[in-house]
Amino acid sequence: MAVTPKIALSGVTKSFDANHVLKGINLTVAPQESLVIIGTSGRGKSVLMKCLNGLITPDQGSIKIDGQEILGQGQAALEDLRRRFGMTFQFGALFDSLPIWENVTFRLRHQQALDKNEARDIAEQTIIQLGLAASVIDQYPAELSGGMQKRVALARAIVDKPEILLFDEPTSGLDPITGGVIDRLIIDARERLGATTVTISHDMASVRRIADKVAMIHNGVIIWAGPAEAMNESGVPEVHQFVHGLAEGPLTNEKPAAAPAKMATS
């Protein structure tokens, strides 16, 4: 019997005015699988990821989590759904005005009404698991290095043990060693939680470390998807060019599609 995919996208489209960012995305992710989405900048990877947890509503198509359709379910259902997700953003998106312990336990505090001491204990344990010193919890995001901020963002994403983890360029802007550490932490977290992960990355070394499956998006569609080890033999010129970082090839630096700067009032 076929296993129900953890995530299944079918015919997902999204346009911003005349800018057709997603033109019919079909993709499945198996339970506990690690999918990495690759593609040149501005081709809709982040828009696709934001569609997965309802930050952006697609124009058409279907998105199913565990076989349940999530589109058109209303705000309450969407909020329930989001509790099953953890997400990190490209630049951390930590709350500047809050200390690290409040950043890490933000959802727990607001959803479960944890008291301050409990929240601090949980934040401290999570931070230590990710290789940071316990004293970090009283610092503010601006006081931390980029690598430390990425770890804190990861801590915030995993602290309430989500089923699905979304990582938007988790190693961007980091040196190779710190990037490798972040990759190892992602793999550890996934194994410990038994989570399904979807990652956007341009960093091919990172892709090879963390991906079970790779999908390449170009011009709003998935042009190739397959096991990570088959990337080099995909037979698709765009994938070959991207994976090997070649300047010459079918991928050009034409005007990229941009996600909207303005979001709907919710």
Added chain:
Amino acid sequence: MHGFVQNTGRTALNFLAAFGRITLFSVTAVRWIFTPPYYWQQLLRQTIDIGYFSLPVVGLTTLFSGMVLALQSYTGFARFSAEDTVATVVVLSVTRELGPVLAGLMVAGRIGASMAAEIGTMRVTDQIDALDTLSTRPMQYLVAPRLLAGTICLPFLVLVGDVIGVFGGYLVGVYRLGFNPSIYLARTLEYLEISDVTLGLVKAAVFGFLIALMGCYHGYHSGRGAQGVGRATTNAVVSASILILIANYIVTTMFFGG
């Protein structure tokens, strides 16, 4: 001619669209003010920021305005031997008009800009999206407490500003113009009615709401990058200042029944 009509029509439509967006935004935000959960910590933080940290700027503004008003009134009224009315003019002008408007404009510059910059930065650095992913409604967490704090704090600031402004008039009246202190105080209170102060406080509450609304709206819809946040900040201050002046006329008219 055709181009003129086209441009006028486009401007009118853009204005109506913006008005509709701001109205929807404010209705949504006001709804979240009354819907649990309530973010008391956010409300407290905003209350301190608006109410407490704006006190020096409001105090200085109203102090010197009261002082100047006393001097100018004296200059004018002395021409037809009505110097005795200086205290009355100062207190009525400050409580009904200058207190709320000056405090509103100063707070628009300080708080409107700060709200737009903070929320705009949160927008461009994905912190608002992060709130959504953490099952927290940004409108409820960021906007509703600011609107409530603005509406509550401005009347308080204006009340303090009124007292300081009248005191400024008293200082000039007594120490520069040579009024008898007791007579000046008696004149100050003689024609002052509760409704004068109430009008100022109602205006202040409206201005506080508008300042917070413009700061939040422009920040929430900030464009990309530093330029987008800068533009949002400017728009917040300019639009709040203009709305304060318009609302000032409307509220005054309402209290006077046209």
